[in-house]
Amino acid sequence: MLVVDDVSVRFDATDALRDASLEVGDGEVVTILGPSGCGKTTLLRVIAGLQAPNAGRVILDGHDLAGVPPHRRGIGLVFQDHALFPHRDVLGNVAFGLRMQGDSPSAIEARATELLALVGLSGFEHRSIGSLSGGEQQRVALARALAPAPRVLLLDEPLGSLDRRLRDRLLDDLGRLFAELAVTAIYVTHDRTEAFTLGDRVAVMREGRIVQVATPDELWAHPRDADAARFLGIPNVDADEAIRPEAVSVRPTRAGNGTVESAVRTGPTVDLVVVLDDGTRLEAVLATVEHPAAGARVEVEVDPEGIVRLR
């Protein structure tokens, strides 16, 4: 089990981390969700030993890691933009950690080949890094980090630089891999879909603090405060309550209690903004083909189940 206990990091005048705490159980995947600049990457660097905290401890399986240099921690890190070694080929990258462990050449070869097969890159052994596509580089980075069988795997926005379709595909692959290998992992992202898809639990981070840790369902049901609700993408946030868009039903009618301000189709669903006659603005989501246009009068009802009380 990995425990991050009240870790703080100061850079000059700014606090990158403020008393951040987190526990990750064996075989658990925790995703850290937060906007850019909230300290996610710094937290990973502290855990990996690349950044010394100003306060707090990192404890792995009961051992305080303070003073343990990164190369003796047994913690793997998949970097943003991969940071692959350009002077080595694919196999050389994946084999690096194994060589550092002092494995025999035959064992290294076997393990590296096995991992390349695992990430679907068999046959790429002697390709140069520069000749790989973004998605392939991503897979090499993952295989490289997994090869020495790290006790904890950290991933820093590994899909951030890829286009959307590729991201969706790799997201599936990653989920399958995590389950198959039962790795203990912390996965950092600013993307809600990634965080919810991969995380057994999701930690919401803001301004250097971890504000809430919960399963995706719990988080969606009970975001801790207005900011958390907003960041999760729940609209209609008030000081003490939020209304899920899918709980707002909108029916075209001549009389009605509101007017459609805008209607935008984003794919299978339509995002509506309606203004009630008392001046309240609400966002709603329709999953129908037909939908009221801007300016139409509508009858708006809110399902009480969809109202989230904020603490």
Place this chain on the structure above:
Amino acid sequence: MSSRAWRRLTYGLPLAFFGLFFLYPLASIVERGLRGAGDSPLDVLSNPLTREVVWFTVWQAGASTLLTFVVAFPAAYVLGRYRFRGRELVSALTVVPFVLPTVVVALAFLALLPAGMERGWLPILVAHAFFNVAVVVRIVGTYWASLDRRMAEAAATLGASPLARFREVTLPLLAPALAAAAAIVFLFSFTSFGVVLILGGPRYATIEAEVYNQAVRLFDLRAAAVLSLVQLLCVLVVVWVTTRLEGRLVFLAPLRPEIDTLRRVRSTRDTLVVASGLGVLLVFLGVPLAVLVERSLVVGGGHGFDAYRQLGHGTSVLLTEPWHAIVNSLVYATASTAIAVVVGGLAAVSVAGGSGRTQVAETSARPLGTRLLDGLVLLPLGVSAVMLGLGFLIAFDTAPLDFRASPWIVPVAQSLVAIPFVVRIVAPTLRSVDPRQREAAALLGAPPGRVRREVDLPIVSRGLGVAAAFAFAISLGEFGATVFLARPDRPTLPVAIYRFLGRPGETNLAEAYALAVVLMVVTMLSVLLVERVRPNRAGWF
């Protein structure tokens, strides 16, 4: 001027200049070496003395390169890894020894080393390291500073210890910079002249110094010519090998802005690393120069300005008063700078792809003249200054090209040494002009000449300023070609210093030291001026 006429000028004038003052003298050397009556050129080659000279040239160049790296590496590490106040200044100051005249540096070590030890192979190696530290610190330090630190961090998370990270990641990624720096230091040491002539004593000579010995002391122009061809061949081989090597070493390492890669000096350990890295450099570069200044002030048992006062009085060593050498140097260097900026500037325009044309046209068809020029302008870097001087001596001694006694032959020779530097400084600034700016100016109604004046010139003028100051410093210190060509009654500073050194006596030595200090100060002033107006850190000059 029309676009076409301008383009013809940009390669036509430099080509004519290089043809007459570079290729023709070179051809004269070849002719003198291979043809002519008497012994076969092979006699020179089979002479055991020649073999000894070639062997010494090769091993001292290798050893000098090694020593340079040993001294420069800690400072390169500090500049490549840390951000601290004065970092830019340190980087700027390292360039001073690089442009210091060879004669000054040789004298500094003569002053520094105890009697009996001041001549031989060791002082030569140390002096070469002194010069070339800047090359290594600049090239390696700058490259190091742009290396992505996360490569090493990735290695750390994969279990690599600090030593393993250095060996497995940092060193291979640095390889292109290391190879480039090593090649340059090796070539400079290989073709070293002034240092070897003064510090080598009677026993040690590089090919370059031996060319001078044969031509000036033994009047054997034939042997000198053959030896210069040997040198040219060696240089070409070195350049060929290193170019191939560099091509193989360049990886597509993503380079990053320094702001992301440099770390602040935080811990005591950091402070210690920075202080010791820079301290070694400071002592190594500062002490010889300080001792030189001190020795120029020695009078009998105490100190005073006697040696400097003596510069105004006639002496039997020169055919003129010593202070005239200062005036000569300034006049020659100014003329040489003017030639170098005009010819080198035009060549840079041609090499950089010219202005007033569209991008597509530029890449598709470069005139043959331009392509020729591309290789030609850099050649004087490899063809040594002594060879140039010798070539002038052989080529321009008969009518109608009897220029040997003309005073302008000295600045012309000096400018040839400076032009490669001018091209290498100006061409990148020209390339930095976004072609779309020219296109925008043209669409707004500016004819080609106007585009050059309004768009290119303002951007290039700073580069030209830097190039001019560099050319000036190089011309001031130029020794190898000038020592052949300067008339006895019109010596430059380096030549005068060398003449004083050649005579026995404390007074003459003191004069040499004083003149060396004057030369050092003038050179430093012109270079520090460069660093203040330097437009960008591209390249290594």
